[in-house]
Amino acid sequence: xxxxxxxxxxxxxxxxxxxxxxAAFQSVHDGSLINAGDxxxxxxFARVLxxxxxxxxxxxxxxxxxxxxxGSWLAGLGIALVLQQKVPARGLIKTLLLLPWVVPVVVSSxxxxxxxxxxxxxxxxxxxxxxxxxxxFLSDPFLAQVTVxxxxxxLNFPFMMLMMSAALTSVDESVYxxxxxxxxxxxxxxxxxxLPIIAKPTYISWVLMTIFCVNxxxxxxxxxxxxxxxxxxxxxxxxxxxxxxxxxxxxxxAIAFIMTIAxxxxxxxxxxxxxxxxxx
Amino acid sequence: xxNNSSLVxxxxxxxxxxxxxxxxxxxxxxxxxxGGGSSASSGTLKFWDMPWGTSVxxxxxxxxxxxxxxxxxxxxxxxxQVLWNGFNETYSSAIAxxxxxxxxTGGGFQAFQFAAQGAVEYADKLIESFKSNGLYDDFLPNxxxxxxxxxxxxxxxxxxxxxxxxxxxxxxxxxxxxxxxxWTEFIEAGKKIAAKGYYAWGISxxxxxxxxxxxxxxxxxxxxxxxxxxGDLDIVTDRNTETSEFVIEAVKAGLTDPGAVSLKDDDLVxxxxxxxIGMGFYYVGLDEAIGDNDVVVMDPLKGPHGDTGTIQYxxxxxxxxxxxxxxxxxxxxxxxxxxxxxxxxxxxxxxxPALKSIAGASSFTGSQSNVAIxxxxxxxxxxxxxxxxxxSAKLAAIDGGQAMADFCQTLLGGKTDxxxxxxxxxxxxxxxxxx
Numbered sequence: 172x173x174x175x176x177x178x179x180x181x182x183x184x185x186x187x188x189x190x191x192x193x194a195a196f197q198s199v200h201d202g203s204l205i206n207a208g209d210x211x212x213x214x215x216f217a218r219v220l221x222x223x224x225x226x227x228x229x230x231x232x233x234x235x236x237x238x239x240x241x242g243s244w245l246a247g248l249g250i251a252l253v254l255q256q257k258v259p260a261r262g263l264i265k266t267l268l269l270l271p272w273v274v275p276v277v278v279s280s281x282x283x284x285x286x287x288x289x290x291x292x293x294x295x296x297x298x299x300x301x302x303x304x305x306x307x308f309l310s311d312p313f314l315a316q317v318t319v320x321x322x323x324x325x326l327n328f329p330f331m332m333l334m335m336s337a338a339l340t341s342v343d344e345s346v347y348x349x350x351x352x353x354x355x356x357x358x359x360x361x362x363x364x365x366l367p368i369i370a371k372p373t374y375i376s377w378v379l380m381t382i383f384c385v386n387x388x389x390x391x392x393x394x395x396x397x398x399x400x401x402x403x404x405x406x407x408x409x410x411x412x413x414x415x416x417x418x419x420x421x422x423x424x425a426i427a428f429i430m431t432i433a434x435x436x437x438x439x440x441x442x443x444x445x446x447x448x449x450x451x
Numbered sequence: 452x453x454n455n456s457s458l459v460x461x462x463x464x465x466x467x468x469x470x471x472x473x474x475x476x477x478x479x480x481x482x483x484x485x486g487g488g489s490s491a492s493s494g495t496l497k498f499w500d501m502p503w504g505t506s507v508x509x510x511x512x513x514x515x516x517x518x519x520x521x522x523x524x525x526x527x528x529x530x531x532q533v534l535w536n537g538f539n540e541t542y543s544s545a546i547a548x549x550x551x552x553x554x555x556t557g558g559g560f561q562a563f564q565f566a567a568q569g570a571v572e573y574a575d576k577l578i579e580s581f582k583s584n585g586l587y588d589d590f591l592p593n594x595x596x597x598x599x600x601x602x603x604x605x606x607x608x609x610x611x612x613x614x615x616x617x618x619x620x621x622x623x624x625x626x627x628x629x630x631x632x633x634w635t636e637f638i639e640a641g642k643k644i645a646a647k648g649y650y651a652w653g654i655s656x657x658x659x660x661x662x663x664x665x666x667x668x669x670x671x672x673x674x675x676x677x678x679x680x681x682g683d684l685d686i687v688t689d690r691n692t693e694t695s696e697f698v699i700e701a702v703k704a705g706l707t708d709p710g711a712v713s714l715k716d717d718d719l720v721x722x723x724x725x726x727x728i729g730m731g732f733y734y735v736g737l738d739e740a741i742g743d744n745d746v747v748v749m750d751p752l753k754g755p756h757g758d759t760g761t762i763q764y765x766x767x768x769x770x771x772x773x774x775x776x777x778x779x780x781x782x783x784x785x786x787x788x789x790x791x792x793x794x795x796x797x798x799x800x801x802x803x804p805a806l807k808s809i810a811g812a813s814s815f816t817g818s819q820s821n822v823a824i825x826x827x828x829x830x831x832x833x834x835x836x837x838x839x840x841x842x843s844a845k846l847a848a849i850d851g852g853q854a855m856a857d858f859c860q861t862l863l864g865g866k867t868d869x870x871x872x873x874x875x876x877x878x879x880x881x882x883x884x885x886x
Contacts, residue, residue, distance in 0.1 A: 416852050418539075
């Protein structure tokens with residue numbers, strides 16, 4: 172038996188364990204990707220945590236993730252609920268709604284950039300023609316943050332829609348019929364029946380979306396490059412810049428490890444919630 | 452219980468933690484993996500090149516590389532082009548995994564960076580050999596010196612990128628202004644050009660490095676720079692403050708595109724092409740790149756104290772330790788330099804050639820702008836190491852790094868004062884180069 176599973180185990184070790192162990196090694200050294208350098212203990216972590224850039228990026232990562240998770244969940248759940256009704260051409264609408272998720276992110280990021288980046292781009296032109304003035308979506312730090320958050324919601328709501336559609340489909344209609352007989356209003360049915368029944372898939376989707384958002388790199392980098400003035404830099408963008416633009420491998424990998432710890436904490440919390448939400 | 456719920460109950464907490472951990476680390480580690488065989492193990496010399504021109508450039512450069520007949524145990528050359536987008540990751544990961552090239556072009560300070568990490572073979576012996584074949588005396592002034600470190604020369608120059616001021620003649624005529632010769636005249640002319648509905652000073656602060664380099668050009672133009680004479684960081688100086696104030700004044704006076712903060716370099720080229728820009732810094736060959744003779748090179752401006760200057764990048768060919776034959780690497784670089792004239796003859800490269808014999812050829816001097824750049828701008832151009840004299844690996848982190856990009860975006864935003872912006876720049880650069 173051991174002989175049979177050995178190739179798989181070796182492959183897993185090579186593809187998963189080795190990079191993580193090597194990254195751990197680099198996070199406590201002061202060298203480069205080519206030469207590990209000297210052992211510096213936890214200096215890289217201390218250096219990262221004492222820097223302004225880290226906390227600024229951590230703050231935006233939090234905002235970006237919360238908006239991404241709950242924005243796309245609310246949008247996805249709302250659309251899933253609508254599509255549960257008898258809507259004409261439901262299949263076609265569902266397919267079209269999936270497009271943002273299906274199209275490669277490099278295409279959608281570049282498209283959004285083209286739509287928004289300059290004064291002569293379509294959306295600023297439209298705003299101007301509607302008398303809304305000069306709106307510079309990617310030049311103003313706050314507006315750039317809003318744009319990036321909207322983008323991640325647009326990018327991920329189809330995934331949430333699929334998850335929620337699947338969850339809603341599995342709910343037994345007789346439960347609602349019984350509730351109606353008992354006089355439950357549609358709001359009460361939604362709050363006290365639908366939400367608890369779909370709690371587990373909801374928590375799962377939150378966990379997955381949290382991981383997606385925290386690790387989202389191409390969407391942000393291709394849309395704003397983390398700017399202006401670092402306003403849309405998340406931790407993963409900061410880690411990338413630290414390693415590949417500043418050539419500080421140790422601190423960059425330290426940021427990745429800190430992200431791992433944060434994600435693991437959130438995943439553990441949500442996992443507990445999933446275990447608690449046992450609804451038959 | 453629905454299907455999703457049953458799925459959850461089968462997933463352990465450890466599984467979730469593994470998933471989260473693996474996902475977080477993948478982002479930073481994926482670049483460490485690289486495919487391909489080792490340069491050292493094959494009889495083929497791997498040459499990696501950057502997109503210095505259009506696809507026709509790549510075809511011609513590949514032909515040039517493959518015309519190398521071999522040396523030592525090397526019989527042929529493989530040619531691969533590396534995209535600018537993410538080139539640092541490509542080289543770093545390939546070198547780390549011993550699958551990188553034996554010889555390459557690359558970023559202006561790439562050779563310094565990899566030499567400091569022990570991956571690049573110093574070129575002193577090769578440069579010494581140029582004394583016997585005429586190449587040594589053929590280099591433009593100061594370009595060989597730009598490759599020197601205390602340990603030796605890290606690479607061999609092949610081309611020079613210089614930021615120069617360009618202007619569109621018809622726009623200046625429409626605004627009834629002459630090409631400015633001083634900073635004061637630049638602002639005054641700019642206001643008149645802006646009043647006609649043009650961007651008086653074309654600059655891009657988004658992705659790419661045109662904007663940061665334009666501001667560095669102005670710093671050097673005013674006798675400033677990022678370093679002092681001893682080569683130590685010295686950014687919050689009177690000259691740099693004056694320069695930053697000049698940029699802020701230009702922004703507030705409406706000379707720049709209000710959305711310049713997020714403009715990509717490509718957007719800037721589009722603005723030049725669409726005749727929206729009156730004046731601005733750009734590299735050699737803007738007129739040829741956009742196919743427009745209305746765009747010409749301006750004479751160097753005089754700063755408030757009478758200084759002139761701009762920034763130049765000495766692009767180079769570097770040799771790596773991971774080679775099938777050092778003898779072949781050196782022979783290949785010699786072959787490339789001796790035969791690269793064809794790239795300029797066919798107008799495939801928009802840079803100054805590092806060799807006088809090519810810069811003086813009719814194929815190059817046919818453009819008045821090229822002549823002006825060689826005669827008026829190149830002699831006053833300085834490197835990123837200015838006011839220090841020697842380049843180093845830390846310049847790779849500054850060049851195209853986030854500190855300069857943030858600084859440029861801060862100034863173009865116009866909501867800052869010069870001292871604060873410079874202080875932040877110094878602090879950001881210190882954090883990058885102190886390791």
